Amino acid sequence: MGGNGLLFIISGPSGTGKSTLCKELIRCCPEVRFSVSYTTRPPRKDEIAGKDYIFVSSEAFKAMIEQGEFAEWAEVYGHCYGTPRAAIEQALKEGQDLLFDIDCQGTRQLQQCYPQGITIFVLPPSLSELQRRLQGRKTDSSEVMQSRLSKAHREISQAIGYDYIVVNAALADTVSVIQSIVTAEKHRRQYVLEHLSLVKDLLKA
Amino acid sequence: MGGNGLLFIISGPSGTGKSTLCKELIRCCPEVRFSVSYTTRPPRKDEIAGKDYIFVSSEAFKAMIEQGEFAEWAEVYGHCYGTPRAAIEQALKEGQDLLFDIDCQGTRQLQQCYPQGITIFVLPPSLSELQRRLQGRKTDSSEVMQSRLSKAHREISQAIGYDYIVVNAALADTVSVIQSIVTAEKHRRQYVLEHLSLVKDLLKA
16 A cells, blocks of 8 residues: 545535534544544534544634644634644545545635545535524524525535535435545545555556 | 436456446446447357347448447457447437446547546456456457457556556455446536536525
8 A cells, every 4th residue: 555545525504414424424434534623612512522623722723823733724603613734744644534524715725735635515405404404503593593594505606616516415325425435536546556556566567 | 307428438458357347337227328339249158139239240330330330449359349429429418327348449439539438447456367367268269368368468557547447356346336436426516517406506596
């Protein structure tokens, strides 16, 4: 083996079920590791520090920005989220595949550093379903919910810049589609030529 | 729905198990139809006319060449093989996905007409396994076998021109990988934007 790992960037509007989807993907694809973001947002009830996010103070986050430690970062609804560059570099070097759950803004930043990243846009089955899901998230105030919904409308138009588009109607189906994307990407010429010594040997023969 | 079908072109050296693989794929992916080639070669014992090949005389084949009816054709070991353009055009128009089992030469010709074709190169697990498989094919004379083996050596180097490379070690695994490639390709931005009216509606909203 040898060669770089792959970067799978899952993005899409709030309320499409990205977080649940990513958790399930990590459970089903043991070869892919979740890229844990830093955030200044307080943990939600079911979130585990160090696993879902690394929760830090605004001061600590600001210091990391100033040190240029983030490959991407963004402020969303008053909270900061960011992915440290060092973690990505380390994973790539080890041939470790990473899965990112980031917003559209973060995706664009990450693509500037890592144009090889494979971008997957997750869409809700419909706008009314998206609204229902956002309303079901009791942690948000109604202003935040309204703001999320109108942001979601705007973000959906960005799907056209992504490599893949997946409609998340049923979780198990969506997980299966993204597993297929992971498998397919691991059989792309470039990846195979870098990774499989058997193929290198056959081509040299 | 609406939009063009996809063209999956399976290729690779003789003896990698492409025919068996394609048969199994067609069984497992009912949405993909096998593109039946014309050939002047006599049927092998287990081959069904109209399903595996359309068996025609050299004269009939020659007439089709002269009428420009083939999207690709080649002479291999004294027999002609070809894919009629009309069948592909019809399938594309109907949104029907097609699977091709053709050699490297045919793939290059087909790509000239249909650059959107998705090319998958099937490799044997090793050169010794390839030799063993070719020797097991009792229908070939030893000269043909030697010629196939040295052609296989040359063809393996062409893997680098394909979109995907798959090592066919165990049939069920290879089928599953190619099914994943089919699923992934059906979630590529371009395909989704052309085919899913839901996505068109969300993007218009």
